[in-house]
Amino acid sequence: MKAAVFREVGKPLEIEEISISKPGPREVLIRTAAAGVCHSDLHFVEGLYPAQFPIVLGHESAGIVEQVGEDVTYVKPGDHVITCLSVFCGHCEQCLTGHMSLCANPETRRGPEDEPRLAKDSQAINQFANLSSFAEQMLIHEHGLVKIREDMPLDRAALIGCGVTTGVGSVFHTAGVEPGSSVAVVGCGGVGLSCINGAALAGAGQIIAVDMVDSKLQMAKEFGATDVVNGSDGDVVEQVRELTGGGVQYAFEAIGLKVTAEQCFSMIRPGGTATIIGMIPVGVKIELTGSAFLQEKKIQGSMMGSNRFRVDMPRFVDFYLAGKLHLDQMVSKRIGLGDINDAFVDMKSGEVARSVIVFDD
Numbered sequence: 487m488k489a490a491v492f493r494e495v496g497k498p499l500e501i502e503e504i505s506i507s508k509p510g511p512r513e514v515l516i517r518t519a520a521a522g523v524c525h526s527d528l529h530f531v532e533g534l535y536p537a538q539f540p541i542v543l544g545h546e547s548a549g550i551v552e553q554v555g556e557d558v559t560y561v562k563p564g565d566h567v568i569t570c571l572s573v574f575c576g577h578c579e580q581c582l583t584g585h586m587s588l589c590a591n592p593e594t595r596r597g598p599e600d601e602p603r604l605a606k607d608s609q610a611i612n613q614f615a616n617l618s619s620f621a622e623q624m625l626i627h628e629h630g631l632v633k634i635r636e637d638m639p640l641d642r643a644a645l646i647g648c649g650v651t652t653g654v655g656s657v658f659h660t661a662g663v664e665p666g667s668s669v670a671v672v673g674c675g676g677v678g679l680s681c682i683n684g685a686a687l688a689g690a691g692q693i694i695a696v697d698m699v700d701s702k703l704q705m706a707k708e709f710g711a712t713d714v715v716n717g718s719d720g721d722v723v724e725q726v727r728e729l730t731g732g733g734v735q736y737a738f739e740a741i742g743l744k745v746t747a748e749q750c751f752s753m754i755r756p757g758g759t760a761t762i763i764g765m766i767p768v769g770v771k772i773e774l775t776g777s778a779f780l781q782e783k784k785i786q787g788s789m790m791g792s793n794r795f796r797v798d799m800p801r802f803v804d805f806y807l808a809g810k811l812h813l814d815q816m817v818s819k820r821i822g823l824g825d826i827n828d829a830f831v832d833m834k835s836g837e838v839a840r841s842v843i844v845f846d847d
């Protein structure tokens with residue numbers, strides 16, 4: 487099968503013919519239908535997060551089950567599925583206390599002695615996030631997928647696999663936004679827009695979108711933002727404070743930068759919560775004003791929207807089909823696997839919400 491192989495930081499991904507193993511016990515072979523190009527993939531391409539080479543990136547995907555291994559009863563060939571990097575074992579402390587997105591049990595992967603899931607000329611190719619979606623097929627643990635209704639278009643379903651779940655989940659689960667509350671979202675890419683959409687679904691009273699690109703702020707309004715702030719028009723924190731009479735109850739950082747993480751903490755009102763969704767590069771420290779803790783200001787991280795994806799994702803599909811989750815506008819471009827490097831260039835320009843790779847049948 488064809489896959490985009492990443493071999494070295496600074497070099498473009500190469501489309502190569504690689505081999506994929508047969509499904510073992512509890513594994514599922516999926517024909518990839520669509521894969522979104524997510525900002526987290528770019529972090530690895532740019533070397534901001536370390537990768538083990540060679541590797542096939544991609545982790546936001548949907549497809550159709552082709553073959554199942556022994557003991558798999560949850561899906562059968564022909565089922566439509568969304569994949570999720572939050573593969574869960576189902577019996578560790580994190581899983582049993584409802585924090586399945588934090589499960590780190592290695593038993594959902596193949597061991598170092600086993601035949602690798604991906605290889606080329608007998609050399610193992612690393613699987614990214616237990617998925618590797620930039621490939622025509624994926625071989626994953628059955629706990630890394632969820633079955634969905636078949637009237638859901640798979641290119642938009644793919645977005646639910648990471649960006650949408652990360653954004654909406656951070657609002658519903660990580661922060662627990664209540665109806666009527668005030669929210670600010672800094673960064674209006676795929677995750678930020680999902681966050682805005684999630685805040686609207688949660689019934690937030692005021693939703694302030696912050697970005698430097700006017701076209702994205704325009705989109706943010708379509709996703710539910712009640713106010714917009716362009717970061718190039720002066721102090722962002724002051725503008726948010728002004729709009730809310732003293733700060734928001736919930737701020738979300740959806741870029742992954744020190745400066746915007748600090749701004750999010752500064753723009754919350756006493757008792758408010760800042761949630762950092764963006765991937766801040768390894769080694770970067772953020773600075774907070776210590777006295778703010780006397781005002782019960784809180785800051786927290788969010789991993790994949792603290793999801794329980796087998797429950798969440800089918801609900802998000804229903805939301806989309808009911809017209810409540812705006813996925814159509816989020817797909818900026820539909821591209822082929824061979825266009826993957828251009829998609830990263832587009833992403834860096836900041837003009838694109840999501841490029842989605844669509845595979846031929």
Ligand SMILES: [Zn+2]
Pocket residue numbers: 524525526527545546648649
């Ligand atoms: Zn992602």
Ligand SMILES: [Zn+2]
Pocket residue numbers: 574575576577578579580581582589590591
């Ligand atoms: Zn677990």
